[in-house]
Amino acid sequence: MKKTLRTTIILLIAIMTLAIATVSASAAGTTVTKVDIKKASTTLAPGKSEGLSISFGYTGAKPTSKDFTWTSSNTKVATVSGGTIKAVKPGTATITVSANGKKDTCKVTVKTTARWISASDAYTQLNNRRKNAKVAALKKDANLEKIAKIRAEEMAKNNKFSHTRPNGKSGLTLIKGNLHKGENIAKGQKTGKEVTQAWYNSAGHRRNMLRKEFKKVGIACYEYNGVTYWAQVFSS
Numbered sequence: 499m500k501k502t503l504r505t506t507i508i509l510l511i512a513i514m515t516l517a518i519a520t521v522s523a524s525a526a527g528t529t530v531t532k533v534d535i536k537k538a539s540t541t542l543a544p545g546k547s548e549g550l551s552i553s554f555g556y557t558g559a560k561p562t563s564k565d566f567t568w569t570s571s572n573t574k575v576a577t578v579s580g581g582t583i584k585a586v587k588p589g590t591a592t593i594t595v596s597a598n599g600k601k602d603t604c605k606v607t608v609k610t611t612a613r614w615i616s617a618s619d620a621y622t623q624l625n626n627r628r629k630n631a632k633v634a635a636l637k638k639d640a641n642l643e644k645i646a647k648i649r650a651e652e653m654a655k656n657n658k659f660s661h662t663r664p665n666g667k668s669g670l671t672l673i674k675g676n677l678h679k680g681e682n683i684a685k686g687q688k689t690g691k692e693v694t695q696a697w698y699n700s701a702g703h704r705r706n707m708l709r710k711e712f713k714k715v716g717i718a719c720y721e722y723n724g725v726t727y728w729a730q731v732f733s734s
Contacts, residue, residue: 527559590606612723620693669729680733
């Protein structure tokens with residue numbers, strides 16, 4: 499009987515000790531005294547993301563990411579999760595981080611970016627491949643280059659990487675006349691050398707590049723919201 503009583507007392511003391519320890523750890527808590535986003539503003543293209551860095555002051559235990567709340571004033575323009583902004587569509591939004599009543603903001607501007615990138619090296623790279631294959635060089639053609647620009651731009655703006663145009667017709671319909679015709683397209687390559695190598699590594703694209711019936715070529719590269727779209731069109 500005494501042994502049972504002693505065991506019970508020891509168990510109660512252990513439980514009390516555990517309870518006291520738990521309350522003590524919880525009581526330390528975390529108090530954020532200030533929070534600052536290191537950037538006051540930023541600009542992103544639709545679809546792009548950026549992580550925001552913060553600095554903060556505190557008392558007690560060091561805060562973790564769970565102690566901070568992130569919000570966007572306009573989620574149709576930009577969303578935020580854990581400090582990472584995701585741009586949605588053109589416009590402006592205010593990103594706010596808050597903790598313990600302290601907060602800071604960052605203005606986000608989302609806007610479309612677009613530019614033409616020189617394709618001059620792509621012409622050189624193409625004819626180097628033809629020379630190595632002992633095939634006559636292709637002549638740079640202004641009309642075909644215009645068609646290549648149409649194709650690159652419409653793929654970018656319609657977010658449709660395809661040999662089919664937005665109107666449902668083949669891209670080759672832009673090349674008039676009873677001619678031998680061909681089209682190579684690519685997405686994401688940054689340089690003429692890179693895109694030429696990518697095309698050359700593909701059997702179908704390589705056939706277009708080295709085809710003896712082709713005499714002229716037009717090449718264009720359009721960068722839209724940070725993504726490059728290439729078009730290379732051929733004719734006899």
